[in-house]
Amino acid sequence: MLEHNMMGAVLVCRLSGRLDGNAADPLANDLLPLLTDPGRQVLLNLETLDYISSIGLRVLVKAAKAVKGSGGALKLCSASPTVRKVLEISGMDQLLDLRESESAALAAFGAR
Numbered sequence: 001m002l003e004h005n006m007m008g009a010v011l012v013c014r015l016s017g018r019l020d021g022n023a024a025d026p027l028a029n030d031l032l033p034l035l036t037d038p039g040r041q042v043l044l045n046l047e048t049l050d051y052i053s054s055i056g057l058r059v060l061v062k063a064a065k066a067v068k069g070s071g072g073a074l075k076l077c078s079a080s081p082t083v084r085k086v087l088e089i090s091g092m093d094q095l096l097d098l099r100e101s102e103s104a105a106l107a108a109f110g111a112r
Helices: 021-035 053-071 082-090 102-109
Strands: 001-008 008-018 041-052 071-077 095-099
Touching: 001 021, 008 021, 008 102, 021 053, 021 102, 041 053, 041 082, 041 102, 053 071, 053 082, 071 102, 095 102
Parallel strands: 008 041, 041 071, 071 095
Antiparallel strands: 001 008
């Protein structure tokens, strides 16, 4: 469900599978502690995320608030058409910085 590594100064987290009611709390428990470093730059790569529910969207909002609260920046990238549609219908694509690809998101952070 969650893999993460550093790419330069950016923490890249890859979400996979289904982000629904069953997976939301375990993912939040794993993800949120990674986001508390002051000024943390975080990229959530959604390429292998097959499905997201409204409860899953709440995890993304919590992540955005955690990163913003520590003075950092959060970007999302590579959403599948299904996940992108949910983000658009919910308006999350307007609230969260969603990029087409990981390389585009990293470039937006100024990372190489």
